[in-house]
Amino acid sequence: xxxxLIFDVDGTLADTERxxxxxxxxxxxxxxxxxxxxxxxxxxxxxxVTGGKERMKYxxxxxxxxxxxxxxxxxxxxxxxxxxxRHYTRMLSEGGIPLRPxxxxxxxxxxxxxxxxxxxxxxxxxxxxALLRHSLAEDGVxxxxxxxxxxxxxxxxPAPDIYVWALRELGLEPDQCLAxxxxxxxxxxxxxxxxxxxxxxxxxxxxxxxxGAMAVLSDLGEPGAPYTRLDSGGExxxxxxxxxxxxxxxx
Ligand code: XBP
Ligand code: MG
Numbered sequence: 001x002x003x004x005l006i007f008d009v010d011g012t013l014a015d016t017e018r019x020x021x022x023x024x025x026x027x028x029x030x031x032x033x034x035x036x037x038x039x040x041x042x043x044x045x046x047x048x049v050t051g052g053k054e055r056m057k058y059x060x061x062x063x064x065x066x067x068x069x070x071x072x073x074x075x076x077x078x079x080x081x082x083x084x085x086r087h088y089t090r091m092l093s094e095g096g097i098p099l100r101p102x103x104x105x106x107x108x109x110x111x112x113x114x115x116x117x118x119x120x121x122x123x124x125x126x127x128x129x130a131l132l133r134h135s136l137a138e139d140g141v142x143x144x145x146x147x148x149x150x151x152x153x154x155x156x157x158p159a160p161d162i163y164v165w166a167l168r169e170l171g172l173e174p175d176q177c178l179a180x181x182x183x184x185x186x187x188x189x190x191x192x193x194x195x196x197x198x199x200x201x202x203x204x205x206x207x208x209x210x211x212g213a214m215a216v217l218s219d220l221g222e223p224g225a226p227y228t229r230l231d232s233g234g235e236x237x238x239x240x241x242x243x244x245x246x247x248x249x250x251x
Contacts, residue, residue: 002247003176004116005106006166006195009149010123011182011202014097014135017047018204021123024088025052028080031087036064044204050122050185051156053081081124089130096134100200102220102227102241104136109243111143118146120166120179120190122156125149146170158185160192167193178246184208196250198241201230214249217241 010016022043029036036059038046049058056077060067070076091097110117119128128149132140141147146169153161167174174194181187181197183205190197191212199216201208210216213231221227221240229237239245 001176002115002178002243002250004118004145004170004172004178005110005246006118006120006163006170006177006179006190008179008181008183008186008190009119009121009128009131011205012100012180012186012200013103014099014131015202016097016131018043020088020091020097021052021084024084024091025056027087028084031083032076032080034080047183047204048185050158051150052084052124053077054156056080085124085126089126092127092130092134097131099135100202100219101222101225105222106220106241106243107136107143113243115243116170116172117144118148118166118170118177119144120148120162121150122162123149158188158192160189163190163193163195167195178214178250184210187213198246198249200227206230 007013010021018040022038022040026037038059042063046055046059049055060069107117121128125147128147129141132144136143146166148162148166148169153165155161163179167177170177177195179190179195179197181190181199182202187197187199187210196214197212199210199213200219201216210231215229215233216231217227217229219227223240226238226240229235
């Protein structure tokens, strides 16, 4: 029985990382007079760490041995992250970032069929709200029964905690739900919570290890622009992910 679909946000609902989060971090660094700049390639390495605050600390530790941390470094990171969120949500409101192929279509179909929708992400709640509002629909936030986001659990993906939290809020068992992810950290979290998971890869994640995925796809597909299946379960198969396909894969 399929009752709910639980979506990761960044990289899954939309390609927000390279042209959304990354320039927002850079704008915050500039605002604070720091000589930090994350290009698209470095950002790919930094994505190994989920969570914006955690990512900034990882950057300093791993790539900036020359930087002398001030005594109030934790406060600085928190202030930078607040500024970054402001830049990111403003960018979304100014034209936004489109949803990935098939995402809006599948959300609409699931909603019309009475399925429950949820989000499980490491990003900040304001960012989820801005994306759903500007890229899905004015009332997009209300389409989702549960939005599990950010610091609501201390251990971010790949820890399963955010999915466990979402399942508890939904009052559902893992086998009543499917998760949608785009990254290795993401699928480690969803599988860790016992969820069958559909992966849609992107430029940053296509070479990640998705062992255990229910299916690995180029995207969810649209009529006239089908997905390509990338995992050995059905390599090369093309199609469109709708509820009938999901029910077939879920068995
Ligand atoms: C996304 C992340 C986040 C964003 C930045 O993970 O790792 O850290 O890059 O967001 P997911 P914040 O795909 O699981 O959503 O700066 O708000 O943390
Ligand atoms: Mg993601």
